[in-house]
Amino acid sequence: MPASSHRAPVVVIAPDSFKGSLSAQEVAAAIGAGIKRAIPDAEVRLCPIADGGEGTLDALMHAGGERLTVTCRNAAGEPFMAPVGILNNGSAVVESAAIVGLTDAAGTALPVDERTTLGVGDAILSLLDRGARHFLVALGGSSTNDGGAGLLAALGVKFLDAAGEPVPPVPAQLQRIARVDASLLDPRVKQAQFVAMSDVDNPLCGEEGATAVFGPQKGVQPEQVPVIDRALAHFARVLEAALGHQAATRPGAGAAGGLGYALLMLGAQFRSGAETVADHIGLDQALAGADWLITGEGRSDAQTLHGKAPFIASQRARRAGVPTTLLSGGIDRKSLEKLQTSFSGCFSIAFGPMSLQEAIAQAPDLLKDSGEQLARLWHASADQ
Structure with a gap:
């Protein structure tokens, strides 16, 4: 369930890197900054993750x-x-x-x-x-x-x-x-x-x-x-x-x-690379008492569900009773039906048509803006 409006929500941010663009730490920090713009008193726990590849x-x-x-x-x-x-x-x-x-x-x-x-x-x-x-x-x-x-x-x-x-x-x-x-x-x-x-x-x-x-x-x-x-x-x-x-x-x-x-x-x-990283960074401990997990990667499709970092993060969040939002650079529309079995919502950071070069150049601001808008939507539902 969403956090009660009587206390500050706890948000765990555990993305993979946007390969060729931003490290997992930079992605997590940008999303976290957007969350804080929408919910200044939120407790944001940054847990950048990876699955054994770059980053x-x-x-x-x-x-x-x-x-x-x-x-x-x-x-x-x-x-x-x-x-x-x-x-x-x-x-x-x-x-x-x-x-x-x-x-x-x-x-x-x-x-x-x-x-x-x-x-x-x-x-x-x-x-x-x-x-x-x-x-x-x-x-x-x-x-x-x-x-x-x-x-x-x-x-x-x-x-x-x-x-x-x-x-x-x-x-x-x-x-x-x-x-x-x-x-x-x-x-x-x-x-x-x-x-x-x-x-x-x-x-x-x-x-x-x-x-x-x-x-x-x-x-x-x-x-x-x-x-x-x-x-x-x-x-x-x-x-x-x-x-x-x-x-x-x-x-x-x-x-x-x-x-x-x-x-x-x-x-x-x-x-498993993602499981090993999750254990070392203490993802389970970060999810304890949390209200929401945001994870993501450069591009998500059906392969995400085959042991990729966002999937492992979502599985651990599910065991902790924490809902998970997927926020990635791009989402394969044909894979949405499969992705939504593991994520409460799947979103791309792109607000409109843009080239890959533009998306890479604007990635930090796109992540902040997307994190803010998701947080406003999520927090509004928590106040209902």
Whole structure:
């Protein structure tokens, strides 16, 4: 039920980022500012959230910790400085999208079969040097499809051809691997625990595998799909023979172009990205005694209901008896019937026709205005 007019309402704001525009923190702050314009005495609890893709590091760091930059390699193998974090509980956070992401022009300048996850391994090594032994690795938004060979190479695993020469850890070369030498794997890796944050349950190879399902969005051409898929399958056979255990068919192995597979081979546990973030930021505690939850993302459609951050937030709000409003950059009208099963109302921040560039430029003000108008409507109904 809406808050009584005899006390200040408690509003929880838990959006994902508007990717390419605003971070989850900025989205939450803008909506919160709009709420306060309409209801000055409202208690606004900001809980930016993410689902394991771009913005996951920012969402986790909102609850406190140390933000760092480390030297690592992008998807093209070129050195640059990437953000990582160490949370207050000592867990280290590595966001794949911040290292080998789809939005990195330098990394994606190379064809997808030449890209590598070396940089993700570099980031893990840097954090191991700082004493981290528990890692949260966010897998969404990667531009790579190397089966995690780059990550393993950065951690010390050697890939050799029939002549004993090193094989570069990129998809175009994986078929050449004849032997894997894991004797130089950094010993600290065996002492570490890895949580892979992803909602993907695909295997590494096959019709539902990394290349066939996710490769096209990274630039894999139709004729390349079987070629790269065979290369990953070959890589997995040689690697698993060397390490003595299997993971290629396990759920999540196909996450992030097979980066999930490499982490599984290191003993990683898979967890929902949104659930992990929600736990860490204390979303359930924020919902305790709340009257209203507002969540959202850049664009919402039927896929939102498949473990995306707004859906997870709405499920937790439902368990707490708190109604949820979805406020996103855009809403797929064809998905409204499905979306409204999880949200009390679904709204776009656009007040009229505008280009994407205009929407991005005006996003903070659009969010404030939308938050204010929703709050006026909601508060008016509470006073009835």
